[in-house]
Amino acid sequence: MDHYAVFGNPIAHSKSPQIHGWFAEQTGQQMDYRAILAPEDDFEGSARQFFDAGGLGANVTVPFKLDALVFSDQLSPRARRAGAVNTLQKGKNGEIYGDNTDGIGLVRDLSDNLGFNLRGKRVLLLGAGGASRGVIEPLLKAGIARLKIANRTPEKAQQLVQIFHGLQPDAELSAGNWASLNASQYDLILNATSASLSGDLPPLPDGLLAAGALAYDLMYARQATPFMRWAEAQGAAQVADGLGMLVEQAAEAFFLWRQVRPQTSGVLQRLREQLMAG
Incomplete structure (x- = not known):
């Protein structure tokens, strides 16, 4: 089982475990995805522990996108210009690659979902x-x-x-x-x-x-x-x-990790129905 996570503080409200769980189910990927509450003053320690234990990739949300930038060994050009990282990936050489899929x-939400x-x-x-x-x-x-x-x-x-x-x-x-x-x-x-x-x-x-x-x-x-x-x-x-943006940035991260692009429309619909139901 491959392990992934989302880091944030607070994090209990995060929809990411559900979204990536649905993506994995849809594409037949064997992966585990969980939410991790990182201490506000020690994102690096929390992220290092996760990757040292075999974690392959992570999403990063508030307030750690700048910490994730510093934590990364390599950055995509778009992450470097954005000055923030929301997606981390462990390479075969053990280095951490930082990207920004926001x-x-x-x-994609504007063009594909909203036309x-x-x-x-x-x-x-x-x-x-x-x-x-x-x-x-x-x-x-x-x-x-x-x-x-x-x-x-x-x-x-x-x-x-x-x-x-x-x-x-x-x-x-x-x-x-x-x-x-x-x-x-x-x-x-x-x-x-x-x-x-x-x-x-x-x-x-x-x-x-x-x-x-x-x-x-x-x-x-x-x-x-x-x-x-x-x-x-x-x-x-x-x-x-921005619910569609949330789903689409997650899909881009999923593709970076697994090299499989999930279908987002059904996931977005399920998430919207869940949100409206309270």
Whole structure:
């Protein structure tokens, strides 16, 4: 039996053991996957113990994505640019490879599950923290035309523009604070702030959504988030939460570990039904 895990603190709420259990069942993979509560001040010790005992791979969630970056012996280019790792894999030589599947998970959810074509789109990204860093590169590579990063402190948003500038030469990147937002129209607005966790909403003006726009909250919950409710009131053509991104980033990690790509639609449906049932 091959062993995998997800590290976090807290971790009891994690859907990852269920998701990967369903993936393994679907693809006939013999693997065990469990949740591990790592001490906030000793992710390295906890992860080292797991891999030394024969663990082959792990997912990493809050608050350890930066610790996982430091823990990794090698990094994928997308993890290096994102400055965070959410997927670890033990190589044949014993070295730990760090990757970031968050962004590709978002892009797959947008394109495959929601039918949203990113090419040529004008995108507004709310927030400049770790969640934002993980999704910028895949969005640019999907061919968006324009990306504005808005954050409470504009300096953090500007840093991200500098990091990702030139990655997709045709794309226009800009940054600002909440006050810099005006009635520019966006085809896609992504909420990568933590405001939804506390039931809050960034101070957004009216008129941000173009006709046919999609509003997407990277968080998910049983109820629509404040951002999703705002978007509906603003006339968004489509509103979505981040449950699909959770499933798709897990599928990418599963593929990295097992070299088998699971089907995600049934897993997402089961997870959604479970979430709605409370």
